[in-house]
Amino acid sequence: MKYIRDTLYGFIKLDGRFIDLMDTPEFQRLRRVTQLGFTPIVYPTATHTRFEHSLGVFHLACEMRKKFDTGDDFLAAALLHDLGHVPFSHAAEWIMKSAIGKNHVDITVERIKSMEGVLERNGFDVKKVCELIRGKGKYGQLLSGDIDIDRMDYLVRDSYYTGVAYGVINPDSVIRRLRFRGNVLGVNLSDIHVVESLLVARSWMMPAVYLHKTTRIANSMFSRGLIELMEHLDMEEFSEGDEHDAVRIFRDSCGLPSELWKRIENRNLYKEGLRLTRKDFSSREIGKVIKLRADPLRFRDIENRIAEELGLNEGEVLLNIPEKPVFMESNLMVLDENKKLEKISKIVSGIVESEWNYWYVGVYSRKERRKLIGRNRERIKELILHG
Template sequence: MTVVLDPVHGYIELDEIVQEILATPQMQRLRRVRQLGYSNLVYPGANHTRFEHSLGVMHLASMLMKNVNTVDEEKKNELRAASLLHDVGHGPFSHVTENIIDKYTRRRHDDVREILGKGEIKDVLDKYGLSSGNLAKHIKGETSIGQILSSEIDVDRMDYLVRDAHYTGVAFGVVDYNRLINQMQFYENRLVVAQGGLKAAESLLVSRFWMNTSVYYHHVTRISEAMCSTAVEDMIENGELDPAGLRQMDDIDLVAAMRKSRGHGGELARRLDSRQLYKRALYAGLDAVGKSVLKHRGKTSRVENEIAELAGVDPKDILVDIPKMPEMLEMRALIKTDSRMVPLNEASHFISILQQAHMDNWRMGVYTPKEHCEAVGKAAREVFDVKKTIKQFKLSDL
């Protein structure tokens, strides 16, 4: 047994299985995959990686399993290994490339059966009698014990919220995960939170709300990540990048490939390198554009071309970013009271109002180089039929 010092959780114990899994090249790659993509352009300290997050998730999973008496040692060993490997399927810059990898390979980051079933990881799992198939199911939350890793409230969320808050420096990552873990238990094969953990569960959802607003959906993060994903897709379409190999790359590999690109991808890479980012020509909420805008998600090229034609600019200078509708799966977590089990949003009136708050914070964007902002903004408002906002007057104006 050895220990490593983590800035978030303190000392983390590593047994022989964990040490051998960490030594595989597939896990070592995660040292070079940033957890928050391009968020370091907003928060300079956000350079932490999927590697230390994986260690943190394994640590929290081990803590939770100490409180569970219904799981045998073999399953606990499987879950410890699965928690360490749960992000091994992430591509470079984490979620920045996930939709592109899914589009071309039909694999999400938690589709890891193929990765676990070959190479050095398979050798380690075979050595300790661990089933790669079982681990893959645990990672996707398809087993009872897998809910610890992937469910409405899980150790993955607990770690990334606290860790991301720590490295960005924002003050919204106060999650009482120790209390929450101590109040979690299995009941009828469901991972539930006891009544005594309600306030801790509330703290997790409040943290998630503020982190979404301040970090995950910050407009500079959205712009830079849209530029990166556009560059990557342009390189794939031009035959400069193999989508099958993208998932095995790390951030350094991808940046090097982008810099070599002779097309639009290369120009976007140079802008990202020098932080010469596109600007917001339009940035609007659902009250201004309506839910019908969601029909363009995942197929924005038509509206980008339409906006470009109206504005008289090159379509490559237009990026339309339409996030998915906000959802809080954590609200479905079950709270076990003395008499019954109820969803978290029914157990807590305070939490029930957060979903609407998420909706209010939703924004879609149209991004373009600074010199085109006025023309593109005017064209985008016409294309999306943006409703005029009511002007607010100061008392002194009346």
């Protein structure tokens, strides 16, 4: 038995089976993969890693097991659920998905299968652990679903380490109020305020932390550097590395990737020259713009085309296009009303709509190019839509 002191939960207790899982290279790698990537550029204390987040999710899984008969495979899945995150995952995963055809969940499942020996030796069912991580089955949704322990931990943990109080929720209170009707997870009408508080917390954390404008600029600079390096890197090998490896690759690079990395390290970031919001596009156009994330090379070509039109060099104009806002919690069932939460709670329906207020396409360049970018708003929009 081992006790590990955690900032949020005090001592977390693990028996020998879970210590064996922790002591694998796959899990120890998470000590070198940060939870929030480049966020310390804005919030210097936000240097926590996916290692402690994984321990936190394991702790909440243990609390969840006191309420539901989830079994030990659920605890193993909770501990190992983030094995597949790549270095600087918020900036890199969309590129990795295109390069190797896998997202972080796919990679996690692959790594768990490669750990079959240690898992089976400790009595865990590898197939079931993988299914739980994919959110399958009755209890999989507690780990990856409409309201899950992964989200509960990262909200509280990210709030604590950034110093942004918006994410302060009480996971124990949420867990106590969850119910199953058959295989359907939900809450009763009298308890929806607890879920509303979680949604409000995440809504406030989006602009303050997860979509902070400065972090988005750093992400875009790293992403462009990685796109430039794609043709020369073994991207599978990159996904297996940690952030120390990624830093070494960028420091050893030449040209644009090296220049962008030096700017990130010295906080000499590009500046926002233009912001295109939801109001600038039709619904169909928004879908088209978001789909650009599926093809990093085309994404780069559009950046280069904009730069060329403005008389700038390649790499002097960068774009940032967020994913479509998704609030899975709004689909949670209110069991005694037999309706989804968003159909009952005006708070939730309002939050889902207001989330679009934080969605925008950012156009970035050097400080001295900001006015040039701003003067060419319509032409840049046309190039984003039509290349």
